[in-house]
Amino acid sequence: EVQMLESGGGLVQPGGSLRLSCAASGFTFSTSGITWVRQAPGKGLEWVSSIIVSGGTTFYADSVKGRFTISRDTSASTVYLQMSSLRVEDTAVYYCAKVWGSWYFDHWGRGTLVTVSS
Amino acid sequence: SFELTQPPSVSVSPGQTARITCSGDALPRKYAFWYQQKPGQAPVLVIYDDNERPSGIPERFSGSTSGTVATLTISGAQVEDEADYYCYSTESSGHQRVFGGGTKLTVL
Numbered sequence: 001e002v003q004m005l006e007s008g009g010g011l012v013q014p015g016g017s018l019r020l021s022c023a024a025s026g027f028t029f030s031t032s033g034i035t036w037v038r039q040a041p042g043k044g045l046e047w048v049s050s051i052i053v054s055g056g057t058t059f060y061a062d063s064v065k066g067r068f069t070i071s072r073d074t075s076a077s078t079v080y081l082q083m084s085s086l087r088v089e090d091t092a093v094y095y096c097a098k099v100w101g102s103w104y105f106d107h108w109g110r111g112t113l114v115t116v117s118s
Numbered sequence: 119s120f121e122l123t124q125p126p127s128v129s130v131s132p133g134q135t136a137r138i139t140c141s142g143d144a145l146p147r148k149y150a151f152w153y154q155q156k157p158g159q160a161p162v163l164v165i166y167d168d169n170e171r172p173s174g175i176p177e178r179f180s181g182s183t184s185g186t187v188a189t190l191t192i193s194g195a196q197v198e199d200e201a202d203y204y205c206y207s208t209e210s211s212g213h214q215r216v217f218g219g220g221t222k223l224t225v226l
Contacts, residue, residue: 035215037161044220045153045161045204059213062119095160102167103208103215104151108160 002026002107004096009112012086020081020112022096029077030054033099036070036081038092039111046092050099051079064090086116120144120209122218129224136192138221140205143186150188151206152181153217154199161204165190192223200225 008020022034035050049070050059058070069082079096093113097105122142130136140150150168153161163172165181168188178193188207192199205218 037217044202045155045206045217047206047215047217050215059215061214102149103212104149104163104166104206105161106163106166106172108162110160 002098004098004107004109006094006096006109006112009094009114011115011117013118014086014088014116016086016116017082017084018086018114020083020094020096020114022079022081022109024077024079024096024098027098030074033103034072034079035097035099035105036079037095037097037105037108038090038114039095040089040092043092048094049081053079083114086114088116090114091116120214120216122205122207122216124203124205124218124221126219127222127224129226130195132197132225133194136195136199136223136225138190138192138203138205138223140188140190140207140218141186142188142205142207142216142218144210145183145186145188145207147210148207150181150183152179152188152190153204153206154201155204155220156201164203195223195225197225199223 005023036048067085093111095111097108100106152165155161168183169181
């Protein structure tokens with residue numbers, strides 16, 4: 001059974017940093033893609049970043065480019081999202097999801113809440 | 119920047135057909151995907167590759183694309199289909215992924 005488990009969310013001040021983790025299981029992690037999608041309170045879904053695990057190729061939304069870094073640890077089947085220079089508008093539930101087929105997201109975690117506030 | 123545009127809300131009575139549209143300039147060249155999200159839950163894929171239905175998704179869900187508009191159709195909508203629906207696609211270069219703003223489907 002495919003499982004995606006996010007962790008690392010919490011309260012952080014504007015300008016601060018936080019690292020989210022996404023632990024994956026139930027599929028061949030080394031040949032997969034993993035993505036982060038966020039949802040601000042009461043708002044819609046926003047794609048944030050993706051990584052192709054095998055080659056490490058990364059993609060970012062313009063709204064986080066230069067502030068967020070996605071990376072992976074294949075030995076731990078885990079993807080990280082390092083978030084820096086956080087802004088109030090980064091407040092959201094962050095989901096990680098497995099990429100499949102023509103680059104869609106077929107299995108999602110339950111999400112982790114990031115709150116940026118002073 | 120690449121955008122996908124959805125109507126904010128659609129309302130139908132149980133048993134009627136609900137149609138939710140998604141418009142975007144790259145849709146003639148890129149697949150459209152649809153997600154259902156109920157309150158407090160993670161999104162669930164209901165349509166992929168424009169018109170394919172994942173296993174476990176009821177047959178009443180279907181997708182189509184014509185030009186720059188993708189459409190999610192729920193034939194004979196049920197009360198349990200009440201949810202937010204999001205379209206998703208990629209821009210032409212394939213580097214940016216985008217969700218539509220979402221459509222709240224009310225079935226009552």
